[in-house]
Amino acid sequence: MSATPSHIRVCVVGATGFAGVEVVRLVLAHPDLELAMACDRKAAGVALSDVYPALLGSCAATFSLPDPDAIAAAADLAFLAVPHTASLAITPALLERGVSVVDLSADYRLKDPAVYEAWYKTPHTSPELLAEAVYGLPELNRAALVELGRRRASGKPVLVAAPGCYPTATALAAAPALEAGIVTSSLVVSDAKSGVSGAGRKPSERTHFCHASDSVEAYGVGSHRHTPEMEQTLSAVAGSPVDVVFTPHLVPLKRGLVATVYLEVAPEVTPDQVQAIYEDRYRDEALVSVLPAHAMPSCASVAGTARAQVGVALDARRRHVLVASAAIDNLGKGAAAQAVQCANLVCGLPETAGLDFVAPVV
Amino acid sequence: MSATPSHIRVCVVGATGFAGVEVVRLVLAHPDLELAMACDRKAAGVALSDVYPALLGSCAATFSLPDPDAIAAAADLAFLAVPHTASLAITPALLERGVSVVDLSADYRLKDPAVYEAWYKTPHTSPELLAEAVYGLPELNRAALVELGRRRASGKPVLVAAPGCYPTATALAAAPALEAGIVTSSLVVSDAKSGVSGAGRKPSERTHFCHASDSVEAYGVGSHRHTPEMEQTLSAVAGSPVDVVFTPHLVPLKRGLVATVYLEVAPEVTPDQVQAIYEDRYRDEALVSVLPAHAMPSCASVAGTARAQVGVALDARRRHVLVASAAIDNLGKGAAAQAVQCANLVCGLPETAGLDFVAPVV
Amino acid sequence: MSATPSHIRVCVVGATGFAGVEVVRLVLAHPDLELAMACDRKAAGVALSDVYPALLGSCAATFSLPDPDAIAAAADLAFLAVPHTASLAITPALLERGVSVVDLSADYRLKDPAVYEAWYKTPHTSPELLAEAVYGLPELNRAALVELGRRRASGKPVLVAAPGCYPTATALAAAPALEAGIVTSSLVVSDAKSGVSGAGRKPSERTHFCHASDSVEAYGVGSHRHTPEMEQTLSAVAGSPVDVVFTPHLVPLKRGLVATVYLEVAPEVTPDQVQAIYEDRYRDEALVSVLPAHAMPSCASVAGTARAQVGVALDARRRHVLVASAAIDNLGKGAAAQAVQCANLVCGLPETAGLDFVAPVV
Amino acid sequence: MSATPSHIRVCVVGATGFAGVEVVRLVLAHPDLELAMACDRKAAGVALSDVYPALLGSCAATFSLPDPDAIAAAADLAFLAVPHTASLAITPALLERGVSVVDLSADYRLKDPAVYEAWYKTPHTSPELLAEAVYGLPELNRAALVELGRRRASGKPVLVAAPGCYPTATALAAAPALEAGIVTSSLVVSDAKSGVSGAGRKPSERTHFCHASDSVEAYGVGSHRHTPEMEQTLSAVAGSPVDVVFTPHLVPLKRGLVATVYLEVAPEVTPDQVQAIYEDRYRDEALVSVLPAHAMPSCASVAGTARAQVGVALDARRRHVLVASAAIDNLGKGAAAQAVQCANLVCGLPETAGLDFVAPVV
The missing domain is CATH 3.30.360.10 (Dihydrodipicolinate Reductase; domain 2)
Incomplete structure (x- = not known):
């Protein structure tokens, strides 16, 4: 499941959502990340460009089912752009299979599972991961993310909780x-x-x-x-x-x-x-x-x-x-680009790889 | 210059501006106010519907020059929808000629002329009017506005400073x-x-x-x-x-x-x-x-x-x-309707006359 | 079920929809029409202002079920702002009960039931009404609408098919x-x-x-x-x-x-x-x-x-x-105002009653 | 004034305008074009990011005066994003100085100077260039643009009239x-x-x-x-x-x-x-x-x-x-990207160089 730093295969789970498809877009233009898989339970088998015609001519991929084994076979890292609690359901399985996770949901952001339960009205089902999840706001927390990159380089899958x-x-x-x-x-x-x-x-x-x-x-x-x-x-x-x-x-x-x-x-x-x-x-x-x-x-x-x-x-x-x-x-x-910024850090890539483009100014 | 309570002739000064034309619109639909004059220095002679095609079929008026004598001849009350300092320039002349004023500008809102000068970077040229100007926020200041109405009923022109x-x-x-x-x-x-x-x-x-x-x-x-x-x-x-x-x-x-x-x-x-x-x-x-x-x-x-x-x-x-x-x-x-609400109060009309319509809800 | 020309009780069916609530709005401001009932099957019992907060302070009505007997008891005329085929389902029942109908749907617009069936993919279930339905575009069809008004004045309920x-x-x-x-x-x-x-x-x-x-x-x-x-x-x-x-x-x-x-x-x-x-x-x-x-x-x-x-x-x-x-x-x-214009004509009211207001021009 | 195919220095004239700054944006992200100069007569000396804060962090350039000699010293190719007639005024001077031109204005699009004069109400001052200007709609006119590229490769400056x-x-x-x-x-x-x-x-x-x-x-x-x-x-x-x-x-x-x-x-x-x-x-x-x-x-x-x-x-x-x-x-x-597409063709670059990015799909 190792990968050369300059070629990371990624999977986007929840890729029909707005944040998910924005991760897809950024990955498509990224010099070092490769879109290996885009998952969506309901849209499996459908072309991404059927859901988002803006992708016509740029992306021929189709959505897959978010099966952990399939993801592990295809990808080194998964972006989870799913509702809260849906990340709880899949993150442990991905980590077990050696897939690093950048989670865009709220599931691993709060360090105290009681606070999670109080605000999200649901128990946290993998509180043991909270200690190792790193909050992915690089401007405030860069050192921890870089350290996570070292851990990943040593062969251990890692977990980033990307901020809201x-x-x-x-x-x-x-x-x-x-x-x-x-x-x-x-x-x-x-x-x-x-x-x-x-x-x-x-x-x-x-x-x-x-x-x-x-x-x-x-x-x-x-x-x-x-x-x-x-x-x-x-x-x-x-x-x-x-x-x-x-x-x-x-x-x-x-x-x-x-x-x-x-x-x-x-x-x-x-x-x-x-x-x-x-x-x-x-x-x-x-x-x-x-x-x-x-x-x-x-x-x-x-x-x-x-x-x-x-x-x-x-x-x-x-x-x-x-x-x-x-x-x-x-x-x-606020979501996808920051998740990619975190992925860059934990993958040992330049922090702004794929992110230093200029958007339309008008 | 007197008028029956149920038929007040009004002039709108600064009627090409957004607040001014909104006063015009409200007056056109008002049961007791009559649009006697709409003034704009630059657009004098032009039809209102040439500037605002939405008025085609509803309003055949043309803009006039904001001459105090002409306003006094035509109107009982003037709405001033002009930039600050422009009200200073015309309000005393209108009051002298017996025309009551509802001023939508900032010129008579602040009771302390020094505060006016500090924030508006210009001296107040008629500070003697500040004491008699009544701040036109009826929900906070209704009694004073009603009292102003009594004063106007007794034949004295009055001055309302409509809020920002x-x-x-x-x-x-x-x-x-x-x-x-x-x-x-x-x-x-x-x-x-x-x-x-x-x-x-x-x-x-x-x-x-x-x-x-x-x-x-x-x-x-x-x-x-x-x-x-x-x-x-x-x-x-x-x-x-x-x-x-x-x-x-x-x-x-x-x-x-x-x-x-x-x-x-x-x-x-x-x-x-x-x-x-x-x-x-x-x-x-x-x-x-x-x-x-x-x-x-x-x-x-x-x-x-x-x-x-x-x-x-x-x-x-x-x-x-x-x-x-x-x-x-x-x-x-925030501007025109509140000015009309104030005009209603100082003219002894029902406070919501011309204002209780239902706007499009979609 | 008669009514003086100057006080017509109306019911709006489909009043949660955009066209329906616009009819409601126009009726609320209309000098001669009275909102007797606003129907919506799903929202029955709910206040109109709960669905459209813009009505807070202007309308205390709640939605009713669109029951033909109840409508006939309450109203002289019904506006149907419902999807096509839904008008087919209720129009005959209303006419039978003496309620005139201004139908905003497409159900009675096309004179040839075969054309209706070809484009709407459903048979026309009351083709016998097509001959008496009058197309409600007053600028092209005023005489027929006025004639319909005479018929209604003689005690017969009438049917207007308001255009798309x-x-x-x-x-x-x-x-x-x-x-x-x-x-x-x-x-x-x-x-x-x-x-x-x-x-x-x-x-x-x-x-x-x-x-x-x-x-x-x-x-x-x-x-x-x-x-x-x-x-x-x-x-x-x-x-x-x-x-x-x-x-x-x-x-x-x-x-x-x-x-x-x-x-x-x-x-x-x-x-x-x-x-x-x-x-x-x-x-x-x-x-x-x-x-x-x-x-x-x-x-x-x-x-x-x-x-x-x-x-x-x-x-x-x-x-x-x-x-x-x-x-x-x-x-x-394109919908509600034209329906009211038609209602005015068939009720013998001034054609623009309730419609000659000036909307915001900015 | 020659340049290696993979490194073309370009100047954008009229770079404060919407089309001009869009060319700037595309050039900044282009692998083979280099923004050598961005001109605007009125904004000379001002930072581009002062006019367009979206460029903060991406572009430290300042606007220059559109002087032909300065442009010729700095650039191999100029994009003219100026109003019609302004291109007439500068294009001959640039071509004389060996600078190729991609003109986004209308000045060289119409082959018949009489038609130009009839529609633009001004005589065409360099009709002799109309024969050599190539209309820059690659999907309809690619061969002529490629041929122009050969001409440029042989050392001759060329002129593309990019379409409206x-x-x-x-x-x-x-x-x-x-x-x-x-x-x-x-x-x-x-x-x-x-x-x-x-x-x-x-x-x-x-x-x-x-x-x-x-x-x-x-x-x-x-x-x-x-x-x-x-x-x-x-x-x-x-x-x-x-x-x-x-x-x-x-x-x-x-x-x-x-x-x-x-x-x-x-x-x-x-x-x-x-x-x-x-x-x-x-x-x-x-x-x-x-x-x-x-x-x-x-x-x-x-x-x-x-x-x-x-x-x-x-x-x-x-x-x-x-x-x-x-x-x-x-x-x-419709403007800037097509101009870059034309520039790619006349510079012997891949036609979609710098243009095959994916824009936000939401």
């Missing part, structure tokens, strides 16, 4: 300030706006064009399942418990996510310091750009890409509140 | 909690999302379809001119200084505005109490609806109307934060 | 030229672009925001069921058989429909003549406007209204082809 | 039928729907989000300047004069173009034959896909790509009319 879209944007916006120790309150407000693809491919009243068009609407206030993931990540960054109040909103666009976060900071902090903290933090990150002072990012500027853009401002009148806004593509840096 | 779109939505979302005394921090975060019509009719890079489409983008962070207006309004409601951190975002839709506000509340407050506070507060308001518990409003549900919808939730884990979201049409309750 | 959205726009664009006798070929090409609401409220892959957004796509080429209806209507207008080649396209907007038709005309016809023919034809029509020479209509200018706008141009180089473009709201003049 | 977006889509839809000799009428109707980027980057009333959103609107009926280009191309394909009646429409999306064409065909032609004619015609074309029978293309499936998709249907009732619909990205296959 909202936690990715929130963490990229909030982490530099929390790391820098300038935040004075445990309360982080994250107000996020996501494109409709975040609601998934299944048609519903909410994703109907006539409902979603011209609509901005908060949902899941105080109860969205990405909340504990954000608290886990930001608490680790801050070194102390962080309380996240998180409100996602659906906005009328296909792909894109902007999270604007609010953190109270020490009164002596200046706007220039804040700008410098963020620029320093991301200077060496290939996929994260900090905008100049006073500029704020648009999700249109990162649509279709693996990139994030972050802008920061300080409201320094009576209360001193840092406002940081991060824009990502919810299917890109 | 962001302050309207923010105030409707935050006021009930502040009034109820359950808020424990002076800090109110308002994260707002506005349709592109909020940026005005003038074509610009930012309002180009290819820029605004698929784009969510924060702007004016910590510096938006609606901030002091919110602080003035909410401080009055709270009875103590409120600090607003306000972040507007442009979202890809024509008309609509959602403001989601965050207020820390006392730990003993329960979700049911919060829901009850909001329902009680707005029970008798014809134009404001509170959604059932757990539901949040969409701006699509109030597009084209004079209405607001408010939803509220309590994140009551470690920190107790109330999340209230208000949806309005930025050109409706 | 595509046939309405195509007929309004093509009829003046065909009537004027300037068309030299039997071939009429109609290339139409419809908003997504035309595909109905049921969520599907095609109506998913992520599919419909940014998408223009032809469908049903050569096989769309509105084709024979157009041929029936235009042949009657022309006085000889007309062959319609019809291509509908879905475009990314909620409400709106533009049909651009192409007709070869006699070489001596001039652009001025064409413009005059159209202006003369629609001069007295309250709901149809002809744009000035060289201007073409946008569906945005009629969204939410009962109106149509038509523009016409002549390509008079080697071949002489008239290009006429008609814009309507597919749910307005 | 509407002519590209219309030609791809109509050419197979015209070539096959099944068309019986000289009249070709092309009804096209274009995204707003086709109207250019300059903000205007028409490109304002609040105008373009929810709007479908025909324009330039019978007078659009792409008409003679279509007639020139299709007449050449048909071997006899073709009369094109062309109606463009603006539709509410950023990038994408669908042209649906109507051609009367011989009555004995069957749908299967039509399908076979199109499949055979494009079988070997890497960038053009023919959809299965009964399927029609969506512009969403080719957005951001160099590809075209074509669907075809036959309405074979009384009149026999072929309906062919082609979808392209107006900035991709």
Whole structure:
């Protein structure tokens, strides 16, 4: 089941979904990954281009059944773009068969199985894997991912828990300030706006064009399942418990996510310091750009890409509140592209292999 | 210059602008207001339906020059839908000529001329009118508007300062909690999302379809001119200084505005109490609806109307934060419809005359 | 079951659908129609405002079961906004009970039951009603609708077959030229672009925001069921058989429909003549406007209204082809508003009662 | 000024425009082209990423002045993405200096300078170049482009006139039928729907989000300047004069173009034959896909790509009319990507070098 670093055979499970087919797209263009298999239980036997006509001329593959043995025979690594609990059902089988897993679901993100059970209303059936799963947000957790790559190079299959879209944007916006120790309150407000693809491919009243068009609407206030993931990540960054109040909103666009976060900071902090903290933090990150002072990012500027853009401002009148806004593509840096970034790291490939393209700028 | 209560002749100044033409539309359908004049300096002599073909068959009027004498000859009341400072230039002349004014600009909203000068970077040229101008948010300030109506009935022209779109939505979302005394921090975060019509009719890079489409983008962070207006309004409601951190975002839709506000509340407050506070507060308001518990409003549900919808939730884990979201049409309750609501009050008409229509629900 | 002309009790069957709820909206604002009942089999007992939050504060009604006896007890006239064949199932029962019917489905539009069967793949179960059903396109068929009104006034329930959205726009664009006798070929090409609401409220892959957004796509080429209806209507207008080649396209907007038709005309016809023919034809029509020479209509200018706008141009180089473009709201003049216009006529009300409002122009 | 086939230095003139920056994007990702210079008269000295923040992290270049000597010093080939007449002003100077030109403007497309003058209302100032300019639609004109490549390889600078977006889509839809000799009428109707980027980057009333959103609107009926280009191309394909009646429409999306064409065909032609004619015609074309029978293309499936998709249907009732619909990205296959495809051919590179990527499929 070994593979040369420069030629990794991958399988995408859940490849009819929006995140899944985005992994497929990225793999097709990747210099070192090869699409060995694309699985979907319901669409088995159907051509990918029948479901997504945009693939006509670029991809002649057909969907397969997600059978662990078949996957193990065909692939070195599997991307799981399936609903939560579906990953629980297949991940152990893949690891046992020597297939490394990059899981895009929520199943291995939370370290505490009790927290998982509380928010996902279902027991965790493989809590023993939680310790070895590595949270796949490279900008915050690169060392652990590289270490995982060493483990994989030694012949052991590995497990990456790729982050959710909202936690990715929130963490990229909030982490530099929390790391820098300038935040004075445990309360982080994250107000996020996501494109409709975040609601998934299944048609519903909410994703109907006539409902979603011209609509901005908060949902899941105080109860969205990405909340504990954000608290886990930001608490680790801050070194102390962080309380996240998180409100996602659906906005009328296909792909894109902007999270604007609010953190109270020490009164002596200046706007220039804040700008410098963020620029320093991301200077060496290939996929994260900090905008100049006073500029704020648009999700249109990162649509279709693996990139994030972050802008920061300080409201320094009576209360001193840092406002940081991060824009990502919810299917890109918020899902598929980040999963590929993680796969690159655990496969010993250049971190941005297949991800440094330029998307349409108009 | 007198008029029977049931037949008020009105003039709309700045009628080519988005808010101005929305006033025109509402007046055309109003049972008691008559469109006597629609002014625009640049479009004088042009038919309204040449600029807005949607008016073909409904409105044969042409634009006039905004001459105070001509306005005074034709109209009892003027709606000013002009940029700030342009109202300063014409309001005193109209009042002197006995024409009451509902000003949709920012010029008479802030009670302190120094605050106006600080945020609008221009001196206030008629500060003596600030004391008599009444802030036109009927749900918070109805008594003063009714009193103004009495004054007008006695023959004196009056001045209403109609609120900005962001302050309207923010105030409707935050006021009930502040009034109820359950808020424990002076800090109110308002994260707002506005349709592109909020940026005005003038074509610009930012309002180009290819820029605004698929784009969510924060702007004016910590510096938006609606901030002091919110602080003035909410401080009055709270009875103590409120600090607003306000972040507007442009979202890809024509008309609509959602403001989601965050207020820390006392730990003993329960979700049911919060829901009850909001329902009680707005029970008798014809134009404001509170959604059932757990539901949040969409701006699509109030597009084209004079209405607001408010939803509220309590994140009551470690920190107790109330999340209230208000949806309005930025050109409706956020501008033109609210101006007409104010005109109704100061003219002694039923408050919702001409405003209780049902807009398309799809 | 009689009613004074100025107070007609109506029932809307299929009121959860997009066309149905638009009839509801129009009836709520109508001076002479009263919403006595809104039916939907699946939503019986549910508040209309639960399904459409935009009705909060405007409509406290709940859905009822579409039982013919109950409808006859409550209403003088029923609007049927149901799928084809569903009208067949209920129309005879309503007429028998004395309830007049304005049917928005296709069931009584085609005069020849064999044509119905060929295109709708189902036998017509009440062909005896086809002779008495009147096609509800007032601009082409007003006399017959007025005559129907006389019949209804004499105590007989009547049946109106309200036209489809595509046939309405195509007929309004093509009829003046065909009537004027300037068309030299039997071939009429109609290339139409419809908003997504035309595909109905049921969520599907095609109506998913992520599919419909940014998408223009032809469908049903050569096989769309509105084709024979157009041929029936235009042949009657022309006085000889007309062959319609019809291509509908879905475009990314909620409400709106533009049909651009192409007709070869006699070489001596001039652009001025064409413009005059159209202006003369629609001069007295309250709901149809002809744009000035060289201007073409946008569906945005009629969204939410009962109106149509038509523009016409002549390509008079080697071949002489008239290009006429008609814009309507597919749910307005293309469905609900036209049904109300027909109801007005058969109830002896002013034809535009409840329909002469001005919609938002931005 | 020579260059190895595998490393061509290119300059993009007009690089702030939508087509220009799309060429920049494609060149940045191209294996064999190198962005040596990006010119814009007004933006000289400004970073590309300041105008297009999507380029942050991908492109550190700044705009230069479009000076012919500077271009000749830096580049082997220039893409001209400038308005018509601006190409006339610079092309001769570039060719004289040995720089090959791929002109995206209309200046060298029409072979007859009198036709140019009639439609563009300006005399052609370098008619002597029209004979050597090659029309850059590779699927129809590949041999001439390859021949041009030989000429360039021999040291002579060459000139490609890249086609307009509407002519590209219309030609791809109509050419197979015209070539096959099944068309019986000289009249070709092309009804096209274009995204707003086709109207250019300059903000205007028409490109304002609040105008373009929810709007479908025909324009330039019978007078659009792409008409003679279509007639020139299709007449050449048909071997006899073709009369094109062309109606463009603006539709509410950023990038994408669908042209649906109507051609009367011989009555004995069957749908299967039509399908076979199109499949055979494009079988070997890497960038053009023919959809299965009964399927029609969506512009969403080719957005951001160099590809075209074509669907075809036959309405074979009384009149026999072929309906062919082609979808392209107006900035991709309709402009920049096709220009790069031409550059590949004249530079002796693989025709699809840098163009065979997969764009986001959601």
